[in-house]
Amino acid sequence: MDKNRKQHQNDKIHQLERDGEDADGQMLTTNQGLRINDDQNSLKAGDRGPSLLEDFHLREKITHFDHERIPERVVHARGSAAHGVFQVYESMAPYSKAKFLHNPAVKTPVFVRFSTVVGSRGSADLARDVRGFAVKFYTEEGNFDLVGNNMPVFFIQDGVKFPDLVHAVKPEPHHEMPQAASAHDTFWDFISLMPESLHMIMWVMSDRAIPRSFRMMEGFGVHTFRFVNEKGKSRFVKFHWKPLLGVHSVVWDEAQKISGLDPDFHRRDLWESIEQGNYPEWEFGVQMIEEKDEDRFDFDLLDPTKLIPEEVVPVKRIGKLTLNRNPDNFFAETEQVAFHPGHIVSGIDFSNDPLLQGRLFSYTDTQLIRLGGPNFHEIPINRPIAPVHNNQRDGHMRHTINHGRASYHPNSLGGGCPMQAGQDMRGFISYAERIAAGKVRARSEKFFDHISQAALFWNSQSHPEKGHIVQALRFELGKVEVPAIRSRMVGLLAQVDKTLAGLVAQGLGIPVPTKIEGPLNLSVPAGQDPKWFQPKPRTPSLERSAALSMSATVKDTIKTRKVAILAADGVDSAALERMKKALLAEGAQVKVVAPRLGVLRGAAKGGEISIDFSFLTAGSVLFDAVYIPGGEQSIEVLKGDAKALMFVKEAYLHCKAIAATDAGIDLLLAAHPAQDKTALSHMKGTQPDERTLLRVDEGIIASRSDKNGRVAAQFIHAIAQHRHWVREMKDQIPA
Ligand code: HEM
Numbered sequence: 259m260d261k262n263r264k265q266h267q268n269d270k271i272h273q274l275e276r277d278g279e280d281a282d283g284q285m286l287t288t289n290q291g292l293r294i295n296d297d298q299n300s301l302k303a304g305d306r307g308p309s310l311l312e313d314f315h316l317r318e319k320i321t322h323f324d325h326e327r328i329p330e331r332v333v334h335a336r337g338s339a340a341h342g343v344f345q346v347y348e349s350m351a352p353y354s355k356a357k358f359l360h361n362p363a364v365k366t367p368v369f370v371r372f373s374t375v376v377g378s379r380g381s382a383d384l385a386r387d388v389r390g391f392a393v394k395f396y397t398e399e400g401n402f403d404l405v406g407n408n409m410p411v412f413f414i415q416d417g418v419k420f421p422d423l424v425h426a427v428k429p430e431p432h433h434e435m436p437q438a439a440s441a442h443d444t445f446w447d448f449i450s451l452m453p454e455s456l457h458m459i460m461w462v463m464s465d466r467a468i469p470r471s472f473r474m475m476e477g478f479g480v481h482t483f484r485f486v487n488e489k490g491k492s493r494f495v496k497f498h499w500k501p502l503l504g505v506h507s508v509v510w511d512e513a514q515k516i517s518g519l520d521p522d523f524h525r526r527d528l529w530e531s532i533e534q535g536n537y538p539e540w541e542f543g544v545q546m547i548e549e550k551d552e553d554r555f556d557f558d559l560l561d562p563t564k565l566i567p568e569e570v571v572p573v574k575r576i577g578k579l580t581l582n583r584n585p586d587n588f589f590a591e592t593e594q595v596a597f598h599p600g601h602i603v604s605g606i607d608f609s610n611d612p613l614l615q616g617r618l619f620s621y622t623d624t625q626l627i628r629l630g631g632p633n634f635h636e637i638p639i640n641r642p643i644a645p646v647h648n649n650q651r652d653g654h655m656r657h658t659i660n661h662g663r664a665s666y667h668p669n670s671l672g673g674g675c676p677m678q679a680g681q682d683m684r685g686f687i688s689y690a691e692r693i694a695a696g697k698v699r700a701r702s703e704k705f706f707d708h709i710s711q712a713a714l715f716w717n718s719q720s721h722p723e724k725g726h727i728v729q730a731l732r733f734e735l736g737k738v739e740v741p742a743i744r745s746r747m748v749g750l751l752a753q754v755d756k757t758l759a760g761l762v763a764q765g766l767g768i769p770v771p772t773k774i775e776g777p778l779n780l781s782v783p784a785g786q787d788p789k790w791f792q793p794k795p796r797t798p799s800l801e802r803s804a805a806l807s808m809s810a811t812v813k814d815t816i817k818t819r820k821v822a823i824l825a826a827d828g829v830d831s832a833a834l835e836r837m838k839k840a841l842l843a844e845g846a847q848v849k850v851v852a853p854r855l856g857v858l859r860g861a862a863k864g865g866e867i868s869i870d871f872s873f874l875t876a877g878s879v880l881f882d883a884v885y886i887p888g889g890e891q892s893i894e895v896l897k898g899d900a901k902a903l904m905f906v907k908e909a910y911l912h913c914k915a916i917a918a919t920d921a922g923i924d925l926l927l928a929a930h931p932a933q934d935k936t937a938l939s940h941m942k943g944t945q946p947d948e949r950t951l952l953r954v955d956e957g958i959i960a961s962r963s964d965k966n967g968r969v970a971a972q973f974i975h976a977i978a979q980h981r982h983w984v985r986e987m988k989d990q991i992p993a
Contacts, residue, residue, distance in 0.1 A: 266582040268343060269643045270367035270396045277638040278586065288318055328593070329628050330379045333424055334390045336438075337373030338472070338525040339592040340532055342581035344368050344395060344542065350576055353493060353546060354485040356605030357684075358397040359576070367396040369639060370581060371595055372472040372528070376427050377438025382517035383524035384508070385438040386467045386730065391477035391499060392597040393579070399684060400644045403601040404497055405621075409466055410478035410565040413455040415705055417616010422448060423455075441737035450746040453793040454705070456712040456754060457563050463730040464715075464723060465507035465808065470882075470980075471527045473538035473818070474506040481599075481614040482559045484607040484689055485546065492689050494552065494559055494609060496566055498543035498573050504812025506980050508879075510730060512912045515879045523880070529584055536818045536845075537582045543573035556799050557711065558704040562613040564711050568805040591639045596625045607689040612701070631655055647676035709795035712754045718806035722983035728758065732765030741768070749774045753793055816977045817845035822871075822881040822909075824902060824925070825852050828891025831860025831867055833919050833964070837885050840970035846977070851876050853899050861889040873901035878909040883977045888920025897928045904929075913985050915957040915976035919964045926960060957982030 286294045294315060301313035309316060331337075343365040350359035358366045373390035374381065389408040394401055413423050425431075426448035427440050436442055440462070449455050461467070469475045477499030485495045508516065516523045531538060545566050547559065557564040585591035598621035599614060608614055625634055631654025634640060646658075649665045664672030679685030719727065731751070735744045749771035752759035756770075763770045804810055821841050823834055838848045849870035852858055858867040870876075878884060884906060886893075896902040906929035909916055918926045957976045961969050976982070 266341070266343075268341075268365060268367040270369070271341065271583070273641065273643060274586075274591075274638050288315055289322070328630065331373075331628060332624055333375050334373040334392075335379045336377050336381050336383070337371045337390065337592060338528050339369060339371035339585060339595065340528060340538075340581040341583040341585065342368050342370060342537070342579060344393075344577060344579045346542075346577040347575070350485075351488065353487055353495075354605035355488045356397070356402070356485075356603050357399050358395060358402070358603070359605065364398075366398075367643065368579060368581075369394045369396070369591070369595060370579070371592060371597065372475075372524070374438065376440065381438035382521035384468060384513040384516045384521075386440065386462065386510070386513070386734075387438070388462060388467065389469060389472070389475055391475065393477075393499075394595065394597060394601075396643045397603055398644055399603045401601045401640075401642045402603045402606060403597045403599060404479055405597045405599045405617075406477050406479045406497065406499070408469065408475040408477055409458065409461040410476075410480060410496075410498075411458050411461065411711070412480055412562045412613060413449075413458045414452065414613065415454050415561055415563055415701060416612040417614075417620070418612075419452070420613075420616060420620070436737075439737075441734040443738050443740055443743060446735060446738045446747055447740070447743050450743055450750060453708040453750055453753075454563050456708050456750060456793070457715060460712050460715040460727065460754070463727045463734065464719070465509070465726050466505075467730075468508050468510060468513040469524070470506040470508050471503075471531075472524050473528065473531060474501050474503050476500060476505050477540065478565075480562055481611040482547075482609040483614075484609060485544075486605055486607050486689050490689075492549055492607065492691075494547040494549065496545040496571075498545070499540040499579065500543055500573070500575065502539040502541065502812070503815065503817065504980075505808045506811065507808065509726065509912055509981075510733065512879045512908075515877060515908075519877050520880060528581075531818055532581060532584050534847075537580050539581075540579045541575040542577040542579060543575045545571040545573055547571060556704070556796050557707060558702050560609055560611045560702070561705045562611055563705075563708070567714070567800050567803040569800060569803055573805075590637075594629060594634070594637045595639045596621070596629060596634050596637075598622060598625070604684055604686045610691075633657065649676070703794075704796075706794040707796045708793040709753050710798040713795075714798055714800060714803060715806055716755050716758060718802040718804065720807050720809040720983075722986055723807060723809065724758075725986065728761045728765070731758075731762045735762065735766055744768060745771055750793075753795070813978050813980060815845070816841070816882075816974055819846045819882040819977055820880065821846050821848050821883045821885060821977065822851045822876070822878065822905070823848060823885045823887065824896060824905060824922075825850055825858055825867065825869075825887060825889070826892040826895035826899075827859050828861045828895070829858060829867065829889040830887045830892070830920060830922075831858075831865055831889075833887040833889075834860075834867060836967065837887065837917070837919075837970055837973070840967065840974065841885075844974050846974075849876070849881070851905070853895060853902070858892075861891060873899065873905065878905045878914070879912070881909070881914070882980075883915040883973070884909045884917070885973065886916070886918040886922030886925050888922045890921050893921040893925050896925050910985070913957065913981040913983055915959070915973060915979070915982065917959040917969055917973040917976075919961055919969055923960045923962060926958075956984055 286297055288294060300309045300316045302309050345365050346359050346362055348362060358364065371390065371392045374385050374387040375390065376387050377385050391408050392403065392405045394403050414420060427445045429435050429437055430442060430444050449459060479497030482494050482496060484492045486492045520526065552559055600618045600621065626632060629637065633653050633656050636657045649667055651660060651665045662672050668674060681687055735747055738744050744766055745768055748759050748763045748768065751762055752770050753774065759770045823838065825834060841848050850867055851871045851873060852869040853873060855869050855872050858869060860867060906925060916926065957979065959969050959972045959976060
């Protein structure tokens with residue numbers, strides 16, 4: 259940890275350290291610096307008497323404690339963050355005058371916060387939800403915040419609907435249930451009346467909403483922004499983050515179990531990875547569109563419910579983000595950080611996306627109350643590394659001691675300072691977009707194609723991914739109590755895809771409605787043409803986009819993957835050590851799970867093995883793969899342990915790679931993961947070639963005679979595939 263601290267210094271870290279406090283070897287004091295002699299007893303009138311008002315230490319300590327909480331974020335309350343750096347690969351000067359995008363040698367400090375949207379601060383990480391992906395770049399020209407999500411589109415098209423969306427999805431107001439979940443009536447009531455949300459619903463019902471790790475999520479700026487170069491030329495731009503470890507998710511049954519076993523699963527994963535030196539990395543990508551091409555798409559670039567398929571405009575990877583340092587203090591940094599999509603630097607500008615425009619108002623406004631006043635930019639984590647000079651003064655908790663008499667402009671008493679910076683001195687100027695329009699409450703016509711891209715997403719999914727979406731919708735709508743809401747929702751899904759709607763309806767035991775109710779958005783004032791509020795699908799120009807499916811993601815590494823080795827006394831310690839060595843060599847993490855904690859004795863001349871977890875403190879859902887080494891005695895114990903059997907069974911049901919050698923195969927058989935029982939029992943044969951079962955496509959690698967270490971190599975390949983959905987095709991998984 260200390261090594262990390264020393265290694266990863268940057269301008270922002272140096273600045274933060276000026277506010278650090280370290281109590282090592284120090285005396286306890288009051289906030290006034292007075293040394294405390296007794297922190298165990300309050301000051302009393304006699305040893306059985308009442309406490310005295312005079313006890314300033316008691317009063318100070320309790321008063322501070324009474325005020326320790328601040329309001330949690332109204333959305334994205336649950337989050338985890340880390341420090342790091344961003345480096346551009348090559349100069350982007352032709353496209354943007356943003357200096358931090360010019361010099362590949364410059365490492366720009368960043369602070370990145372990942373979050374769920376719906377749950378409270380203490381909710382579980384594995385809720386089905388969008389993940390926030392907010393990056394604060396501390397550039398030499400001021401802070402740039404890219405406040406994005408792990409999905410490229412959003413539920414609504416106009417900021418004016420955000421409070422409605424959030425009221426609908428949050429716990430219902432009469433009984434404050436359910437926590438951190440969208441599976442309830444008010445959410446689906448709203449969604450079923452808001453066809454513009456359909457595309458986002460496809461994403462949220464997909465496995466993207468239950469990531470394996472923050473480190474394995476994509477990130478998106480969602481809105482169209484602008485790049486503006488030195489000559490004032492503007493291009494539209496969409497921002498992307500591409501994780502180097504690939505995009506991977508867990509399955510829903512697993513997510514629910516993780517929420518019980520380790521509600522901090524994502525937070526812990528991020529923290530531990532950084533502590534271990536496994537620094538999470540993403541490439542920064544941009545899709546750039548010339549201004550003249552603004553209208554060439556069959557959707558509106560300003561519509562945040564639409565994405566630009568990568569097949570239409572490729573993502574140019576322009577730099578790399580590396581997270582290399584955990585925060586020192588959760589509250590001071592992760593909780594007090596204030597992101598704002600309106601924090602931009604010269605070279606980046608906004609588009610007229612009406613959702614983005616709504617956000618530009620929201621963030622400072624909410625932070626004024628969350629952080630208690632107008633000076634939260636002075637909180638260490640929020641301070642830019644660029645100098646700040648202006649005539650803003652005073653207010654709650656002001657830290658800066660501004661010198662001089664003049665706090666206005668123009669002034670002569672302060673020599674006219676601080677001065678406005680000319681364009682040649684890199685003063686920010688907004689992009690001078692020409693606008694000639696009437697003042698209206700309206701949306702452009704292309705916004706009303708709510709269907710095509712929802713269908714594009716559905717069509718682009720692999721067979722297992724489609725199955726998971728169906729199951730998610732069955733789960734979510736199954737929790738809805740009002741039948742009319744379920745039915746209306748299935749009617750909307752039928753507009754996306756008839757098979758999808760049919761499968762969901764089948765699970766809900768209802769028919770697919772023959773016609774859609776209308777107008778859907780019942781708030782349309784009487785007399786207004788309702789057709790505007792109905793989906794108006796256009797013929798899509800693209801039927802599928804490979805980039806939308808996780809099936810083709812990075813599958814050539816097991817770096818940082820967690821492998822459980824199941825063992826008890828008498829384990830074949832040589833086989834265990836051999837496998838451990840092979841996995842560690844590939845960058846995986848290996849943990850021994852046993853019926854109890856402490857140390858195991860290996861079989862025969864085998865040595866001692868430290869146990870990392872007992873079956874009580876870990877479950878298979880916390881791991882990516884399982885290995886069962888032989889050792890007759892060990893396997894006899896494990897076969898009699900219901901939790902060990904459950905461990906193997908769940909790993910199988912969740913389609914994870916499983917390896918077993920020698921007697922280890924008998925535990926696999928005892929757990930009888932459905933379809934493989936027959937195949938595995940053949941291995942009781944005596945011919946050597948019958949003793950090895952390498953079903954790599956199914957992620958089961960078992961051998962009774964692994965003399966040449968073939969099992970480890972095949973196991974490593976199987977883990978890298980992440981999951982073996984072919985097992986699921988047998989409909990065994992409660993996804
Ligand atoms: C008009 C629509 C929106 C409004 C009014 C809105 C409002 C808010 C508010 C009030 C917060 C809490 C901020 C704080 O307390 O510091 C927040 C956080 C956040 N929002 Fe939005 N939001 C909107 C749309 C979006 C969209 C479209 C995205 C993604 C592109 C997004 C991403 C985030 C993220 C990542 C955070 C958490 C930032 C952090 O980690 O502190 N929001 N939003």
